Amino acid sequence: MDEQHTDGSVTLSVAAAFREERGRLLAALVHRFGDLDLAEDAASEAIEAALARWPVDGVPSRPGAWLMTTARRRAVDRLRRDRTYADRLALLAVESQRAGPAPAADAGGDDLPDERLQLFFTCAHPALAADDRVALTLRCLAGLTTPEVARAFLVPTATMAKRIVRAKNKIRTARIPFRVPGRDELPQRLPGVLQVVYSVFTEGYSASSGPQLQRLDLAEEALRLGRILRRLLPAEREVAGLLALMLLTHARRDARTGADGELVLLHEQDRHRWDRDMIDEGCALVPVALTGGPPGPYGVQAAIAALHDEASDVTSTDWPQIVALYDVLMAITPSPVVAVNQAVAVAMRDGPAAGLARLDALAGEPLLRDYGPYAVARAELLARLGRYAEAATAYRRAIELAGTDPERTHLHTRLQALY
Structure with missing residues (x-):
């Protein structure tokens, strides 16, 4: 354990660890126990335990591993108390294991297996209604609370809670497998996953209603999800295309509004306020998205965004090339x-x-x-x-x-x- 912390710093450490690890924590628990509700309850209890223990013992050197171990113990304790629940989950666990083994551990952290990709495909399963997919992804993978998801959809919290419960029940009753689709299924299923992430980003980039033009919190969560997908599916060109598109678009965020929150159009924006590091990162991904096969819609849109971001002003923008890229996009997704x-x-x-x-x-x-x-x-x-x-x-x-x-x-x- 690290040295002792004040209560305030420990609370911040817990919040930071939970935000970073939530998706991996839930995914690993669902893979182990086969149920989203149990996974969420166990994760919440692990956070409560961290808030109680870390002020006394100090923040652990590997907070994600500590949370995972504690959450697994809490889940096992609950199953021991409720045998009927345990029997039902045992059946789900058997079906999950038949669907395929867990992926290898993510080299990025704590030696914990990273099953987030499985959770992406479960949350974005085509059997779920489109809005339910986005809501479940925001709740489980982006780590937003139910009230935060409700605000994103501009509905009452109670309505959103019912929607999330409905999605979880659909996963349970339809026996939707917690697994990554096989290679033959991936081309059909991956676009749905990417659409969910892009829907989150779109609402963040241009809010559907309200007092503000942008919901930066949602846009940044979508970027975080895009980075996770890119790390987990490095060979998928459209994953690179989506991440590039979001980076190149979000790079203009600071220049899109004025001092009082007013809308600033592209040709009026101060391009010195654009995020050049983000633009460089996005531009580097565009060739990855466009080479090795026919271009996909996200890759083409990223190429259009790159032409905007690389120009010094509107008049020097390569409009003939942008029109040509729209011709390609219309041929792919008219x-x-x-x-x-x-x-x-x-x-x-x-x-x-x-x-x-x-x-x-x-x-x-x-x-x-x-x-x-x-x-x-x-x-x-x-x-x-x-x-x-x-x-x-x-x-x-x-x-x-x-x-x-x-x-x-x-x-x-x-x-x-x-x-």
């Missing part, structure tokens, strides 16, 4: 949303009339009827063309669809500037 982004890039390359023509061609797309960025893009291009009355109509529609206060304030300012 969608009206991608088409909107491509139209904006075309406007930067060929002028606002060319971009507006593309946007107008999308007017009948049902998915864009309530898509705020579509209305914003039309408003901006109409204004650049001097068609102010039409631009005002588009801005008013964009204001109706805006989710956050900074977006609404910015759009109101743009609308007033037309008169």
Whole structure:
């Protein structure tokens, strides 16, 4: 044990250890005992024990191993008290072992086996509803509390608690295996895992509603999850692509808002405030994502983000290359949303009339009827063309669809500037 600490420093040490180790702790406990509820209860009891013992004994040199040993003992104690529960979990454990052995220990810490990859695929199983997958991932792998997850989804805590319970029950009753899919299943299942992580990041990058434009806590949790996936699946190019995309996007976080939290558009941002270390890290991953086979959607989006981040300003940005990359992206995953982004890039390359023509061609797309960025893009291009009355109509529609206060304030300012 280390030297004794004050109660305050010990509490911080417990919190830091638990945040770092939670995913590995839960994954190892679920692999051992086959049940998420038991794993969470045992982990919580281990934290309570740490808060009681570490002020007396000092913070251990390997806090993760200490928490794991304590949590396993608490889980065994509970099973000894409840034989019916133990019998049911024994069956689940047998099925889990049949699904495959635990992966090798992660060289990164404490000689504990790292089963987080199994927990990723369990939380993101296609049998679970899409929102439930994201909620369960935030709860189990990102370590957010149920109230924190509820805030991310903008629902009451009780509602989110029910959703998480529903997801756990689905895993239990459907006998969803706690395992990494085989090589033949991985191409089908991995995109779902990546989509869950990217959904977390997207909500952090651009909050769906509320007083702030960004939820930096969620974006940073998604980055942490992306780094874990990259470490656990180093050969998967789309994992590298997703991590690169998140890094290159999150690198602009400080410049996206002003002193009062107001929205700052890309062409107005102070690029000296961009995180160059994060940009360098993301750019280094782009070639990894794009070589060795056909490109995936995350790799292509990362390449687009890299072109933005490497340019000294908007006018020097390689817009022809960005448009070409959107052509590739449309061929891989065609969608009206991608088409909107491509139209904006075309406007930067060929002028606002060319971009507006593309946007107008999308007017009948049902998915864009309530898509705020579509209305914003039309408003901006109409204004650049001097068609102010039409631009005002588009801005008013964009204001109706805006989710956050900074977006609404910015759009109101743009609308007033037309008169």
